[in-house]
Amino acid sequence: MTSTPRHPSPTPPAVVVAGLHKHYGAFRAVDGLDFTVAAGETFALLGPNGAGKSTTVEILEGFRRRTSGTVSVLGEDPGQAGRGWRADLGMVLQELPEGEVYGSYTVREQLAQQARYYPNARDVDEVISAVGLTAKAGTRIRTLSGGQRRRVDVALGIIGRPRLLFLDEPTTGFDPEARREFWDLIRSLSSDGTTILLTTHYLDEAAVLADRVGVIIGGKMRALGRVDEIGGEAARVPVVSWRGDDGEHRSQRTETPAALVAELRTRLGEPRDLEIRRPTLEELYLDLVREHTTATKEQAA
Numbered sequence: 001m002t003s004t005p006r007h008p009s010p011t012p013p014a015v016v017v018a019g020l021h022k023h024y025g026a027f028r029a030v031d032g033l034d035f036t037v038a039a040g041e042t043f044a045l046l047g048p049n050g051a052g053k054s055t056t057v058e059i060l061e062g063f064r065r066r067t068s069g070t071v072s073v074l075g076e077d078p079g080q081a082g083r084g085w086r087a088d089l090g091m092v093l094q095e096l097p098e099g100e101v102y103g104s105y106t107v108r109e110q111l112a113q114q115a116r117y118y119p120n121a122r123d124v125d126e127v128i129s130a131v132g133l134t135a136k137a138g139t140r141i142r143t144l145s146g147g148q149r150r151r152v153d154v155a156l157g158i159i160g161r162p163r164l165l166f167l168d169e170p171t172t173g174f175d176p177e178a179r180r181e182f183w184d185l186i187r188s189l190s191s192d193g194t195t196i197l198l199t200t201h202y203l204d205e206a207a208v209l210a211d212r213v214g215v216i217i218g219g220k221m222r223a224l225g226r227v228d229e230i231g232g233e234a235a236r237v238p239v240v241s242w243r244g245d246d247g248e249h250r251s252q253r254t255e256t257p258a259a260l261v262a263e264l265r266t267r268l269g270e271p272r273d274l275e276i277r278r279p280t281l282e283e284l285y286l287d288l289v290r291e292h293t294t295a296t297k298e299q300a301a
């Protein structure tokens with residue numbers, strides 16, 4: 001008799017990180033990270049410069065050895081995995097110094113060359129169109145602008161139809177319109193089932209794209225959750241903002257917004273540009289960075 005399992009086993013996570021450390025001598029660049037990225041999820045790693053984001057991502061990509069901890073990426077240890085595993089990954093690394101990457105290839109030539117490494121590559125011209133470079137397909141890459149070259153990096157990252165795509169600060173140098181086009185591209189990859197691990201300094205980008213975010217500061221995970229969960233209780237304290245008599249924009253976080261508005265009304269009459277809203281991810285993130293940077297300085301003193 002055959003039987004169908006009543007509950008089909010859930011898809012295993014794309015990434016599992018437990019107790020991850022990376023030390024350089026006495027310096028702990030990554031200091032005990034734990035997180036998972038579910039299959040099909042878009043996960044953003046946030047954190048100030050030097051927080052340990054790229055080090056973590058490079059360990060997951062198999063480019064850097066860890067000091068300790070366990071890491072599984074698409075079911076394998078990146079330190080041991082082979083070429084088949086790598087073919088399922090797409091990578092857009094942090095920007096490399098100008099002129100170091102591409103010889104004299106055109107956009108189309110470079111992509112066609114890269115596509116040959118993958119068993120199930122995407123169509124070259126479709127990818128060129130998806131990153132908005134159709135008009136530049138025959139142009140030599142080194143003559144493109146910085147933002148256009150970054151689009152080539154993204155195209156190279158997705159040409160192999162990866163199951164898991166790493167994007168390390170992908171939109172640095174993009175103009176606002178290009179960033180929005182890029183977000184559409186990421187959303188469409190995500191809706192096709194691609195798992196995405198993104199690092200970014202643009203909090204609006206994380207808020208728009210990510211199902212969950214992790215905030216790394218000083219090599220440790222200081223917050224982890226859905227965008228609307230970050231900041232815990234603090235995230236529920238509203239922000240009142242208005243324009244003062246001097247024309248300056250002001251804002252204040254308060255548990256009693258109605259009382260503050262009443263006080264402003266007495267003081268200013270009808271306050272200009274009055275708004276009561278939830279704090280943005282950027283405000284909550286900056287709170288976290290301040291809190292942990294101060295704590296680290298106090299410990300060091």
Ligand SMILES: Nc1ncnc2c1ncn2[C@@H]1O[C@H](COP(=O)(O)OP(=O)(O)OP(=O)(O)O)[C@@H](O)[C@H]1O
Nearest residue numbers: 024027029047048049050051052053054055056094
């Ligand atoms: N090879 C190395 N030797 C010593 N220290 C290193 C080495 N590589 C990185 N570091 C240090 O590890 C820390 C984490 O660096 P990492 O590049 O992971 O930060 P990041 O969060 O990606 O920063 P950014 O936002 O600036 O890209 C930094 O203080 C960096 O100087």
